[in-house]
Structures are given as C-alpha cells and as structure tokens.
Amino acid sequence: MDERSEQYDVIVLGAGPTGENLADRTTAAGLRTVIVESELVGGECSYWACMPSKALLRPVAALAAARAVAGSREAVGDGALDAAAVLARRDSFTSRWRDDGQVEWLNGAGIDLVRGHGRLTGERTVTVTAPDGAERRLTARHAVAVCTGSRAVLPEGVPGLAEARPWTSREATASPKVPGRLVVVGGGVVGVEMATAWRALGAEVVLLVRGAGLLPRMEPFAGELVADGLREAGVDVRTGTSVAALERPAADGPVTVVLADGGRLTADEVLYATGRAPRTDDLGLELVGLEPGSWLEVDDSCAVRGVEGGWLYAAGDVNHRALLTHQGKYQARIAGNAIGVLAKGEPLDTGRWGAHVASADTAGPPQVVFTEPEAASVGLSLAEARRAGLRVKAVDHELGRVAGASLYADDYRGRARVVLDLDRSVLVGATFVGPGVAELLHSATVAVVGEVPVDRLWHAVPSYPTMSEVWLRLLEDCRG
Numbered sequence: 384m385d386e387r388s389e390q391y392d393v394i395v396l397g398a399g400p401t402g403e404n405l406a407d408r409t410t411a412a413g414l415r416t417v418i419v420e421s422e423l424v425g426g427e428c429s430y431w432a433c434m435p436s437k438a439l440l441r442p443v444a445a446l447a448a449a450r451a452v453a454g455s456r457e458a459v460g461d462g463a464l465d466a467a468a469v470l471a472r473r474d475s476f477t478s479r480w481r482d483d484g485q486v487e488w489l490n491g492a493g494i495d496l497v498r499g500h501g502r503l504t505g506e507r508t509v510t511v512t513a514p515d516g517a518e519r520r521l522t523a524r525h526a527v528a529v530c531t532g533s534r535a536v537l538p539e540g541v542p543g544l545a546e547a548r549p550w551t552s553r554e555a556t557a558s559p560k561v562p563g564r565l566v567v568v569g570g571g572v573v574g575v576e577m578a579t580a581w582r583a584l585g586a587e588v589v590l591l592v593r594g595a596g597l598l599p600r601m602e603p604f605a606g607e608l609v610a611d612g613l614r615e616a617g618v619d620v621r622t623g624t625s626v627a628a629l630e631r632p633a634a635d636g637p638v639t640v641v642l643a644d645g646g647r648l649t650a651d652e653v654l655y656a657t658g659r660a661p662r663t664d665d666l667g668l669e670l671v672g673l674e675p676g677s678w679l680e681v682d683d684s685c686a687v688r689g690v691e692g693g694w695l696y697a698a699g700d701v702n703h704r705a706l707l708t709h710q711g712k713y714q715a716r717i718a719g720n721a722i723g724v725l726a727k728g729e730p731l732d733t734g735r736w737g738a739h740v741a742s743a744d745t746a747g748p749p750q751v752v753f754t755e756p757e758a759a760s761v762g763l764s765l766a767e768a769r770r771a772g773l774r775v776k777a778v779d780h781e782l783g784r785v786a787g788a789s790l791y792a793d794d795y796r797g798r799a800r801v802v803l804d805l806d807r808s809v810l811v812g813a814t815f816v817g818p819g820v821a822e823l824l825h826s827a828t829v830a831v832v833g834e835v836p837v838d839r840l841w842h843a844v845p846s847y848p849t850m851s852e853v854w855l856r857l858l859e860d861c862r863g
C-alpha cells in the first residue's frame with residue numbers, strides 16, 4: 384500500500400440516499416467505511432428532487448382533498464395556496480440546502496466523510512479533490528461503491544436552448560419564486576409533478592409533450608386521468624408537440640418557445656424535464672475499461688460487470704436499474720450486505736429472492752406519481768406483461784364505486800387495474816389512479832413481490848369502509 388494513502392475497508396462515492404444506506408450497511412457489517420461527497424450530504428433526493436418536490440405538492444393535495452368534500456369545501460372556499468408559506472415549508476424540508484443534520488447522522492453511524500470530487504485512480508483507489516484543490520488518496524481493502532446518481536439531461540440540437548438558460552429539475556424544485564408563465568417540456572414524472580405544483584402555486588403553465596400521452600411507462604389510463612386533472616387545474620396540456628427552438632434575447636427577459644408547427648409561446652421560464660444522465664463522466668472509469676459518462680452495468684448484487692476482482696460496485700440511479708430513491712436504498716442494502724458477507728469469506732445468497740440479489744428491480748419497482756390525481760403502480764403493466772410473453776388478463780375497477788372512495792371525496796374519480804398471470808394465478812402488476820391512492824400501493828407491492836396466489840389474497844380482508852375494498856372487486860373478477 385502507498386504510505387500516503389488512507390486505508391479503509393470500503394469507499395463509497397456519493398452521499399445521496401443510496402450512498403448513505405450502503406455505507407450504513409457496510410459499517411454495520413464491521414467494515415471501516417468512508418463516504419466521499421462533492422456537494423451536499425443527502426444528495427439530489429434531499430435538496431433538488433424527492434423532498435422539495437413533495438413538499439411543494441403536499442399542500443396541493445391537502446387543498447384538493449378539502450375541496451372534494453361538502454362541508455370542508457365551504458371552509459376553504461375559493462382560496463388559493465399561500466405560495467410564500469408553501470415555499471417556506473419547502474425550504475425547511477431541504478434544511479435550507481444545508482447538510483448539517485445529515486452529517487450528524489453520518490457521524491453517529493460511525494461513517495467517515497471526505498468532502499470533494501472522488502475519482503478512481505487505481506485498483507481500489509480513489510483520489511478526492513477538495514474544493515480548495517487539495518488532494519487525498521484513499522484505498523479500500525474490499526470495495527469501492529459508486530453511488531454518484533444522475534443529473535438532468537437536455538436534448539442536443541435545439542437552437543437557443545443553452546442561451547435560454549432553461550430550468551432543470553434543480554431550479555424547478557428550488558426556485559425561490561413562482562414564475563408568472565412556465566412552459567414545461569416532457570410528459571414524464573418530473574414534468575407532470577412540477578406542472579401540478581407550479582400551476583397550483585399560481586403560474587400559468589403549458590405542458591408540451593412530444594408523444595401521444597403522459598407517463599408513457601404506466602398503464603395508458605394513468606396518463607389520461609393525470610392529463611384530465613392537469614387540464615381541470617388550468618394547465619394547457621399539448622400532446623404531439625415538439626420544440627424547434629428557444630429565444631431569450633435579454634438575460635432577464637422572457638423566453639420564446641418556438642414549436643415545430645410554427646406556433647410560439649412566451650414564458651418567464653421553461654423547464655426541461657426530459658430525462659437523466661449518469662454522473663460518471665469524470666470518475667476515472669477508463670481505468671477499469673469502462674466508458675466515461677456511461678450508465679454502470681451491474682449484476683444483481685450491484686457489482687459492476689467486467690471489473691476484474693469484483694471490487695467495484697454501483698448502486699442507485701447510476702446503474703440505471705430503477706431511478707427511484709427507494710430502489711436505490713434497496714440496492715444499497717443488497718450491495719452493502721453482499722460486500723460485508725464477501726469480506727468475511729462467506730458465499731452470497733443468490734437465489735431469485737436471495738438476500739444478495741436486487742430482484743425487486745426487475746419485478747417492476749413500485750412508484751407513486753404525486754399529481755392530482757395520484758398515480759401509483761408496481762410490477763408490469765398489461766403491455767409489459769404481454770411483451771414478456773406472459774398469458775395475462777387485466778381486471779379493472781372504477782375506484783369511485785367503492786364505499787371508502789366515495790367517503791374520501793364527493794364524485795371520486797379513479798381507476799384500479801391488476802394484471803393477472805393466468806398460468807400461475809398470481810398478480811404481476813397493479814396500478815391505482817385517484818386522489819389518495821399512494822398509500823394503497825404497498826398492499827399491491829406485497830401481493831406482486833410475494834407472488835401471493837389469488838385464492839389466498841381472497842383471505843386478506845380489507846377494512847370497511849376504506850378504499851382498499853377495491854381489492855374485493857378486483858379479486859372477484861380475477862377468480863370469476
């Protein structure tokens with residue numbers, strides 16, 4: 384070992400939710416672990432993604448819920464959200480972009496923190512460049528885990544895009560003020576959530592979607608009901624619409640969005656919500672024969688494929704298996720435990736649902752889209768199940784016909800679908816769309832991941848009168 388290097392058992396690059404959980408697991412396994420962070424401990428999720436976006440969206444749902452019920456509707460009247468109070472609450476959820484609380488957690492968990500940009504400079508070796516340019520060399524006895532996440536990606540070849548200084552998810556979640564007019568490009572999760580939030584906070588919002596509908600990875604009815612909700616809230620949703628160019632002649636002036644059909648829109652800000660790219664461009668990946676800037680391909684224990692000695696791991700967004708905080712944390716538990724077991728010289732548990740296999744990524748991870756209505760899904764959509772060659776049928780039910788839903792909101796509108804594998808009589812997917820469905824999802828996740836036979840699910844009795852009684856109707860049709 385080089386005398387100038389500091390030796391650890393495990394080095395974790397990136398202190399987002401994935402890196403923090405991975406470091407926690409390896410530390411719990413008795414391995415001395417250091418985490419390297421170039422920005423804020425807590426990562427994208429805490430400061431520019433999940434937490435601030437959900438802090439902006441929760442008041443929208445709370446007001447909608449009050450409006451949906453006679454009696455409370457009269458109490459809130461036509462009042463708009465108090466934007467200043469919502470933004471202040473968002474700021475408190477991001478700890479005003481300070482990470483002292485999370486650093487305290489690392490200290491308590493016994494994990495060392497080194498601040499700066501980490502880069503591989505040899506086998507099991509990382510060099511960290513601090514903001515002042517000082518360098519530290521760290522070596523790992525057992526593993527280096529890359530948990531560096533992803534950043535927003537802007538499309539290439541759109542004239543004027545860079546000069547227009549578009550918002551990405553960072554500005555959309557952290558803006559200190561409500562723009563008067565906002566154009567959102569992209570009908571994925573970031574696009575629909577941020578259109579929902581900023582519209583409710585008072586912006587005029589146009590949502591431009593190049594495809595035929597919103598939320599293309601979910602069942603088609605999810606995108607349709609979310610589009611209805613956005614339109615009812617006053618968002619101008621335009622499908623089949625592409626941007627040809629942007630013009631922002633004055634740095635502090637408005638931006639003009641030129642559409643492919645020749646139309647023009649003027650806005651104060653334009654948000655590009657067009658997907659993510661891995662933060663692997665300056666990581667020294669070439670040292671291990673990998674392409675800088677690529678997603679890191681891993682096996683089911685999150686070990687990076689093709690690296691001799693099996694010492695390099697990648698978990699969370701950076702491996703592109705499932706760009707969700709809960710899946711990153713799940714992979715972190717799997718990979719952290721795997722590193723711990725291998726360090727003891729013991730074998731991994733690699734069966735389909737083994738302790739060291741991130742099988743839930745491939746079964747179809749759960750996801751909640753916090754729009755109004757909410758959309759929640761787990762497992763495969765009907766189309767995905769068919770593409771996978773399964774013999775399936777979809778069973779649908781209008782949620783509003785369930786007593787719990789009709790109590791939840793007057794004129795409740797929502798839909799549930801389960802996808803039944805006819806050969807095994809288990810559910811392989813479920814989708815719920817409607818106000819307040821987020822908390823319904825975990826029951827479906829347990830059913831899908833547990834591969835619980837429909838005849839046994841029949842004995843899982845939902846409480847009356849909750850929305851969960853939709854399970855009774857769905858299961859009746861599955862059995863019938």
Ligand SMILES: Cc1cc2nc3c(=O)[nH]c(=O)nc-3n(C[C@H](O)[C@H](O)[C@H](O)COP(=O)(O)OP(=O)(O)OC[C@H]3O[C@@H](n4cnc5c(N)ncnc54)[C@H](O)[C@@H]3O)c2cc1C
Nearest residue numbers: 397399400401421426427432433501532699700706707708
């Ligand atoms: C607007 C928005 C809303 C979202 N909402 C949700 C949601 O509600 N629920 C959900 O499950 N998911 C949500 N996501 C996705 C979620 O944010 C990501 O899946 C999650 O942050 C991934 O965690 P991670 O730890 O892999 O990466 P990150 O959170 O990106 O953390 C990576 C960390 O690595 C650091 N880093 C990068 N390179 C280096 C380096 N070379 N050296 C040192 N440090 C480095 C970064 O500074 C960062 O702190 C949302 C995403 C966006 C954009």
Ligand SMILES: NC(=O)c1ccc[n+]([C@@H]2O[C@H](COP(=O)([O-])OP(=O)(O)OC[C@H]3O[C@@H](n4cnc5c(N)ncnc54)[C@H](O)[C@@H]3O)[C@@H](O)[C@H]2O)c1
Nearest residue numbers: 538569570571572573574593656657658659706751752753
């Ligand atoms: N509630 C949640 O769980 C949540 C919330 C936000 C983000 N996320 C995660 O973060 C990730 C990133 O979200 P996202 O919405 O940025 O990405 P996304 O991939 O979900 O959606 C991007 C959308 O932009 C469209 N697009 C791509 N290039 C385009 C272009 N040049 N012009 C117009 N449209 C274009 C795509 O067709 C796609 O529909 C997602 O994988 C998501 O899972 C999760």
